[in-house]
Amino acid sequence: MRTVAVVGTGLIGTSAALALTGRGVAVYLEDADPDAARTAASLGAGTTEAPDGPVDLAIIAVPPALVGKVLADCQRRGLARSYTDVASVKAGPRAEVAALGCDTTHYIGGHPMAGRERSGPLAARADIFEGRPWVLTPTPDTGTEALNAALELVALCGGVPIVMDAAAHDRAVALVSHAPQLLSSIIAARLEQADETAVRLCGQGVRDVTRIAASDPLLWGDILSANAAAVADILQEVAADLGSTVTALRALQAADEGERRAGAAGIEAVMRRGNTGQARIPGKHGAPPTRYETVTVVLGDQPGELGRLFGEVGQLGVNIEDVTIEHSTGQQVGHVHLDVAASAVRPLVGGLRDRGWALRD
Structure with a gap:
């Protein structure tokens, strides 16, 4: 891979561009906001000049709702020989790509599982993808050339390729990314009107839980609207757990000893389920979890x-x-x-x- 176009110079697009230029790839930057593209270029992510001809790969780094439209425009212009995107939702963009009649032989969906609570080109880092999963969602008609180009992109950026079905990907990220973002924001929202004395008591626990609540609401609005049903399903299950936990907590204050024992058992049960779930999170370098x-x-x-x-x-x-x-x-x-x-x-x-x-x- 010698030449790449990055269309969209936000956090992920600029980070990919920085990683690629660091590996000697010529990167051409585009953005609907020319200032964002110029900022990315000033960071060493590439050039805002147009390429002389089709590049090897175009990376569509725009919100999920815009992937189909931008891909159609890029293919109409003959920007690249192969195309991929980095949107965090896959099924919706895939359906729009098909509806717009895009060439899906030379296109493959992608999603690097990397990000930060900050956004924009100034938040970009060349090492943001190192060791992180990078999901690829080929269609039945995705060609070998597009698949190989995407795999080379992942390798150049230091990611770990994982091939998944688009719908399965969306259900998975609803659980491990999108719902946690909302839950973090919901917890942090409790601090908005909290007494200053309480806020001063914030320790590492609340800092850990609310770190990603600093994320861009407009960006996340685009992401969540593209995966709303799957996220709502997860939150509905969480709501059921919250309801039973509230009941258990109320029971701890009951006069009846049997109710108090039931309440304690309920709290212990949800905590133990949490222990089991947390222990399944992969450990260092993706290895099985290790207790240190x-x-x-x-x-x-x-x-x-x-x-x-x-x-x-x-x-x-x-x-x-x-x-x-x-x-x-x-x-x-x-x-x-x-x-x-x-x-x-x-x-x-x-x-x-x-x-x-x-x-x-």
Whole structure:
């Protein structure tokens, strides 16, 4: 692959362009907003000049509702030899592509499972796809050339290709992406009118749950409208769980001991179901989930402290499997949670204390 056109220079389009230019591919940028395309170009994502002839692949990086229209226009102009999109919903765009009479032999749907709570070209990162699933949804008439071009795109961007049926993809992302986005927003909305004293108590739990609530409402409106039925089905199941959980919580305050026991059992049951579901989430590098031990280090808010900590952990010969940082409200310190193998806990704790680091039990 030598030449690629990216039509739509938002977060995903610009990130793909950055990854491709970094691999020596010539990238041509287009956007309905010329300023967005120029911004992407200024970041090194490619050029806003038109290609001399058909490029090897065109990436349609626009909202789901626009994929069919933009693809039809690109094919009419003969922009590329093969085409793919990166929309987060697949069945609706596929139906529109067919209805508009687009050439589906040279087109394959795609969806990189990567993103951020920020949007636009300035939020783009060349490494955003590294190790992340990239779903491809070929139709029965998708040609080998289009499939191979999409597979090469995924490889150049560092993604992991997964071939799925479009409808199955939409049901899956409703569960693992779209419904969580709404639930995060719903929880964060409770903070809108909350007492300032309560807000100041926000810890890592609420920060984790509400992180993606900072996402762009207009962008998510486009996504959710294209997958509304599947998301509504998931939320209806969640609503049923919430209803039974509310009943169980009320029962905990009942005068009757039997009701209180039933309420406690109800809470335990939903928590255990949550334990089981969370344990199914793939672990590091997509491997089966692994239980690590956590070592918590108290870190001052000074430049270079985090790098010094990581350097000294490396000198101790310990591999950090995962890391999270919990910020302390009103204090210039944070808590760095280092997830490590159980066998590494004792030497890590001893070594860090010998080097003067403060650890939290």
